[in-house]
Amino acid sequence: xxxxxxxxxxxxxxxxxxxxxxxxxxxxxxxxxxxxxxxxxxxxxxxxxxxxxxxxxxxxxxxxxxxxxxxxxxxxxxxxxxxxxxxxxxxxxxxxxxxxxxxxxxxxxxxxxxxxxxxxxxxxxxxxxxxxxxxxxxxxxxxxxxxxxxxxxxxxxxxxxxxxxxxxxxxxxxxxxxxxxxxxxxxxxxxxxxxxxxxxxxxxxxxxxxxxxxxxxxxxxxxxxxxxxxxxxxxxxxxxxxxxxxxxxxxxxxxxxxxxxxxxxxxxxxxxxxxxxxxxxxxxxxxxxxxxxxxxxxxxxxxxxxxxxxxxxxxxxxxxxxxxxxxxxxxxxxxxxxxxxxxxxxxxxxxxxxxxxxxxxxxxxxxxxxxxxxxxxxxxxxxxxxxxxxxxxxxxxxxxxxxxxxxxxxxxxxxxxxxxxxxxxxxxxxxxxxxxxxxxxxxxxxxxxxxxxxxxxxxxxxxxxxxxxxxxxxxxxxxxxxxxxxxxxxxxxxxxxxxxxxxxxxxxxxxx
Ligand code: HEM
Numbered sequence: 001x002x003x004x005x006x007x008x009x010x011x012x013x014x015x016x017x018x019x020x021x022x023x024x025x026x027x028x029x030x031x032x033x034x035x036x037x038x039x040x041x042x043x044x045x046x047x048x049x050x051x052x053x054x055x056x057x058x059x060x061x062x063x064x065x066x067x068x069x070x071x072x073x074x075x076x077x078x079x080x081x082x083x084x085x086x087x088x089x090x091x092x093x094x095x096x097x098x099x100x101x102x103x104x105x106x107x108x109x110x111x112x113x114x115x116x117x118x119x120x121x122x123x124x125x126x127x128x129x130x131x132x133x134x135x136x137x138x139x140x141x142x143x144x145x146x147x148x149x150x151x152x153x154x155x156x157x158x159x160x161x162x163x164x165x166x167x168x169x170x171x172x173x174x175x176x177x178x179x180x181x182x183x184x185x186x187x188x189x190x191x192x193x194x195x196x197x198x199x200x201x202x203x204x205x206x207x208x209x210x211x212x213x214x215x216x217x218x219x220x221x222x223x224x225x226x227x228x229x230x231x232x233x234x235x236x237x238x239x240x241x242x243x244x245x246x247x248x249x250x251x252x253x254x255x256x257x258x259x260x261x262x263x264x265x266x267x268x269x270x271x272x273x274x275x276x277x278x279x280x281x282x283x284x285x286x287x288x289x290x291x292x293x294x295x296x297x298x299x300x301x302x303x304x305x306x307x308x309x310x311x312x313x314x315x316x317x318x319x320x321x322x323x324x325x326x327x328x329x330x331x332x333x334x335x336x337x338x339x340x341x342x343x344x345x346x347x348x349x350x351x352x353x354x355x356x357x358x359x360x361x362x363x364x365x366x367x368x369x370x371x372x373x374x375x376x377x378x379x380x381x382x383x384x385x386x387x388x389x390x391x392x393x394x395x396x397x398x399x400x401x402x403x404x405x406x407x408x409x410x411x412x413x414x415x416x417x418x419x420x421x422x423x424x425x426x427x428x429x430x431x432x433x434x435x436x437x438x439x440x441x442x443x444x445x446x447x448x449x450x451x452x453x454x455x456x457x458x459x460x461x462x463x464x465x466x467x468x469x470x471x472x473x474x475x476x477x478x479x480x481x482x483x484x485x486x487x488x489x490x491x492x493x494x495x496x497x498x499x500x501x502x503x504x505x506x507x508x509x510x511x512x
Contacts, residue, residue: 054078063405065107067398075099075107084108085134086246088408092383096412105397109405110384112413114420114443116396117450120407121443123390124451128152130387130406136250139243141265142236145308146316147456148386158309161296162456165216168362171459174216175358175467181212182468186475189508196509198481201330201337202502205468209325212464213457214318218279219291228275229318235268236319272311317457324381329465330502331379332372335428336469337478337506342430346371347473361466364438368466370430376447377421378428379502380411385446388453411446420444476508 046053055078059065065073076084076099087095088108104112111120121127128151132140143149147158164170185208191197199205207230214229215221221229242261248254255262280297283290293314300310336343349367353360360366387406394401401407416425421432421444448455455461472478 051077051080054080059107063402065109065399065401065405067400073105073107073109073399074102075110076102085136086244088384089382090244093412096383096410100410100413103397105399109401109407110410111396111407112410113397114414114417117409117414117443119394119396120390120409121451123392124453126391127388127451127453128391128404129453130389133386134406135243136246137252138239138249138254138261138265141269142239142243143312143316143320145306146312146320147309148316148453150309154305154309157299158305158313159456161299161305161310162292162313165292166456166458166460168459171463172358172362175356175361175463177215178212178464178467179357179471181215182208182464182471185211185468186471190510194510196507198505198507201334201504201506202326205329205333206322206326208468209329209461209464210318210322213321213325213460216460217291217314217317218293219283219286219288225279232268232272232275233319233322235264235271236315237322239265239268240320269311272315273307276311276314321457325461325465327379327381327502328376328461329468330504332375332465332469333472333478333506334480334502334504335375335378336371336473337480339428340477340479342367342371342428343473343478346469350470350474357467357470361463361470367430368470369462370433371469372462372466373433373445373447374428374430377415377445378426380415380446383410383412385409385411385449409446409450414444414446417444472508474511476510479507479509481505481507 058078059072059075067073076095078084079087084095099106099110100112105116111117129149131149132144133149135143147155147162150158189199189204210230210233211221211226214226218225239261242249242258248257249261276293276297280294283294284297296305296310296313299305300307336346346367350360353366360368363369385408387408389404389406390401391403393403415421418425443450448458448461
């Protein structure tokens with residue numbers, strides 16, 4: 001037993017590499033292997049702490065932002081793979097409150113005070129939008145060349161093709177069309193003989209602003225054209241869902257890593273181009289008044305703007321705006337449903353102004369207008385504005401913001417600013433606008449944007465939403481279902497959209 005054990009020991013021992021002239025120890029301690037091993041450990045450690053490392057590189061080497069004492073600006077740590085780009089949309093409200101702990105100006109770079117917005121926008125005409133809003137590859141494919149995201153001469157050319165259709169005078173002249181669209185839409189919702197009925201504040205009303213904008217751009221649409229357009233919108237929104245999932249969709253690599261999504265993208269782009277080409281052909285031949293699309297298409301054919309610019313600008317006006325207009329309209333209706341008193345006061349205002357609806361909806365001093373502003377104040381459609389940069393260095397909140405730094409405004413901080421809006425800043429009180437001038441509101445209220453790149457469709461959107469609410473209130477008493485009465489405030493928005501859409505229902509009761 002003892003011998004056998006000794007032999008086994010010797011045999012085993014003989015197998016060990018160290019017995020082969022100490023080669024095991026030599027191989028093990030070979031410097032190349034040690035370096036390789038250390039390299040792997042370091043890379044692994046760096047990978048685990050990649051957010052921290054990239055954050056340090058960005059904040060100290062690439063884009064240092066310091067105050068006059070050389071102190072670095074604070075802010076949330078950069079997050080893989082897009083920094084805070086998606087957080088700004090997907091959890092804007094929470095992020096706004098959470099990030100304000102870093103001070104009134106903090107790195108992404110966010111500004112939160114009206115005076116700082118004024119300083120930043122003092123040279124607004126020379127500002128530049130960041131390329132595709134820093135949204136990555138897929139976002140660029142969908143909207144990178146739209147009017148709202150391009151700069152300089154390109155922007156001026158594209159805006160010039162559309163702007164005269166959206167000035168106050170042009171919009172007033174189509175008031176009767178908008179009115180017809182609003183009454184027709186409300187009729188289509190009506191349930192025969194029902195004492196009252198419930199509708200979803202967002203999904204049941206969303207087709208109204210969408211189709212009204214579409215019929216302004218393309219002229220009257222057939223039912224088939226409307227369905228085709230709606231379907232294209234759903235495809236575009238689904239692709240936007242991919243953008244919002246971030247990760248690989250931020251890079252051109254997604255063409256190979258997500259071939260299915262890539263095929264859907266190309267299919268959508270082809271269908272979208274065909275749809276527009278077909279509609280332009282049919283409208284151009286008609287002797288009737290030619291809608292804005294025909295003129296813009298001709299400018300494209302003459303080479304003033306590119307095919308992508310026109311297609312993506314139409315996409316911006318229709319598909320990207322679907323959630324925006326739905327959000328603004330549905331919150332206005334929810335606030336009115338919750339405040340029966342204000343509802344009655346608006347009805348009284350309507351009865352006291354039996355004259356032209358165009359005139360009433362065009363005025364900026366009506367209770368209807370104040371309700372619109374108050375609702376937009378409490379529920380801005382985006383919590384963080386689209387990034388833009390100034391070509392000049394700015395001192396904001398004591399920090400030196402170098403030229404060409406992308407800056408965004410926290411709209412919630414502005415619209416709920418207690419110093420300006422008072423202690424009841426979170427209450428729906430449209431009358432507060434009665435004594436506020438447009439100059440006072442300029443940097444204290446976010447609705448259609450600050451500075452030169454304000455919304456092109458502002459007058460149109462206001463007219464459309466006010467006409468709709470006018471007819472809604474004329475036709476129905478609106479209320480919230482009992483269970484939802486307070487829950488609406490806290491109810492979770494629908495979260496797969498880039499604008500958080502209200503998830504609430506309202507009751508419509510036909511007026512006697
Ligand atoms: C209530 C609904 C709407 C709201 C709250 C709204 C809001 C805004 C805001 C805040 C901007 C500026 C974004 C920035 O900071 O750059 C903007 C830009 C724009 N909006 Fe609207 N919008 C609405 C409806 C519409 C409609 C119906 C149209 C359709 C024509 C439209 C077309 C545009 C365009 C083309 C731009 C880009 C303007 C430019 O950069 O020159 N919007 N919108």
